Amino acid sequence: MMSGEAESIEAKMEDLKVGEENQACEQGDGVDDDSKEDIVDPWNVATSSSKGIDYDKLILRFGSTKIDDALLERFEKITGHKPHHFLRRGIFFSQRDVHQILTRYEAKKPFFLYTGRGPSSTSMHVGHLIPFIFTKWLQDVFDVPLVIQLTDDEKFLWKDLKAEEAQKLGYENAKDIIACGFDVNKTFIFSDMNYIASCPEFYRNMLKVQKCVTYNQVKGIFGFGDSDCIGKISFPAIQASPSFSNSFPAIFGTKKDIPCLIPCAIDQDPYFRMTRDVAPRLGYPKPALLHSTFFPALQGAQTKMSASDPNSSIFLTDTPKQIKTKINKYAFSGGGASVEEHREKGGNCDVDIAYQYLTFFLEDDDRLAELREEYSSGRMLTGELKKELITILQKMVAEIQERRKTVTEDLLKEFMTPRKLNFKL
Structure with missing residues (x-):
């Protein structure tokens, strides 16, 4: 998933005219001027507060729903599992349509998990582990398939990296992700650079999303400027496409009605507000989301972790x-x-x-x-x-x-090979 440089999404949201979530986001921008102290978009997270981002204001601005006790109680009743401490402590604090996912699970209908990683360094740090620790727990609790997107193409477009370097970083990060303990029989990890070239169904979904979103809309959502390369403008369709089950024919065949649940940091929400608006027009279910707070840098909530600053966080290679x-x-x-x-x-x-x-x-x-x-x-x-x-x-x-x-090249290849996963449709 993405990080990089761009203008604040907040300053651009007035131009956005698509979708109920995006409209809610526009309305929320005027709720409280203090919320403008926090900059949160897929490329920038910044705050002037020593306590960090004001997440209650962010929920209002983005138009999502706070995770409340009623949802946690229903989760425990339906699954038989005590909610993860990330849920109990508000680390995952916001959601979209999780009740619908629980209803499907209760009715023994399938869904899948989708999360991702934007590889920008050879080693992940402990902050990068948060979505994967939680996603693994969800996979274990629900016993469902998982797809993990490595957005090496995004890093190539936003960073000063050669395409081959970005792809290599993705493979190294995939080894860190596998080391979190995911089940190889239920998990597919894919590199955008590889998978898109080999899967016509995924590419067709990209095209469908691209056709549904205008240039003005994508500028409004993501703040792209006239000097941004066209690759950046088209990238949101790539991050949207794993939300649709028929993007993975080896796993789901031609089924297009299986929804996904996406655990991610809330800065990724703009991608999926766009996706949720487009999905019904394509005849697909909207993805559900679980949003996490941000993991602070060692130097405090007002600073940002950086792969180029080894002292900003604890890396998985540290002694x-x-x-x-x-x-x-x-x-x-x-x-x-x-x-x-x-x-x-x-x-x-x-x-x-x-x-x-x-x-x-x-x-x-x-x-x-x-x-x-x-x-x-x-x-x-x-x-x-x-x-x-x-x-x-x-x-x-x-x-x-x-x-x-223990993550050999053969095991990495197995995780990254499109194949039938072990679950019941």
């Missing part, structure tokens, strides 16, 4: 020593300026990066609540909180590194 050094040296602290001040006033968990990372990677709710109480009261110092995080990240990254060693 235990590097993880310890990065957390201790670079993780923004919400603690007091001195031990005495911290003991007196306590730490601020809302801005402390060690605590924020623990909300993602510490599964034990009781332990997380205990750490919040101890740190907020001043009884626990910043160094002690960071030590908790270091232990968890060292273990998690080491386990992924061990699994990645």
Whole structure:
């Protein structure tokens, strides 16, 4: 999925005239001028707030629906599984049509999962793991097929990369993704550069989407300018096409009525608002979505993680020593300026990066609540909180590194070969 440079989607949304979600987005832009402090689109995520993006305002602006207790209760009742801690803690906080997916599951009707990765570096960082950790859990809970799109073509168009370099990065990232533990019998990973050339059905869906969206509309949605290459303008149709089951004839045959559920960060929502508008006109079901919050850089919510800055995050190639050094040296602290001040006033968990990372990677709710109480009261110092995080990240990254060693070229080829997957239609 995408990231790069472009104008803010917010400044362009007034031009958009397609679809109910896009209209809701236009109406939401005027709700509160403070929301304009946050820039969120597929290429830029920026905020002036030390606490990060205001997600409630973002829901209003994008016209999505907040994940509430009623949805979580229904999820648990239908699946028999306690909602993932990403759901319980609001890390995945927004949705579109998830109730309809649950209704299909309850009626024993099929659906599939779709997520993706825009490869821009040889190694993923822990922030990149969030959608894959959650998607794997969804795959295990629902026992459904999954397609993972590697948008190497997008990175070639937006980055200073040769096509061969972008494709190679995609293969390396695919190995990291496989190391998350996906079931090879239920998962298809594909490179856009390879798959589009070999699958007429996928290409036909791209063309159908392209024909339904005008140049003015795509400028309004994505903020493209007159100097952008035509590849960028046509790319949204490529990211839309995996939403349709007949884009994968080896998996679904000619069936075009099987919907998908897309777990992704909310900056990807513009692609799927466009897709949801186009889908009924093509005779396809609208994709459902689960939106996640953004994973903060080590230096704090106002900064951005970058593959070119190794100190902005923890990478999956980092050694235990590097993880310890990065957390201790670079993780923004919400603690007091001195031990005495911290003991007196306590730490601020809302801005402390060690605590924020623990909300993602510490599964034990009781332990997380205990750490919040101890740190907020001043009884626990910043160094002690960071030590908790270091232990968890060292273990998690080491386990992924061990699994990645087992990802042979043959296994990679198996994941990336179009084939029948193991599920019931």
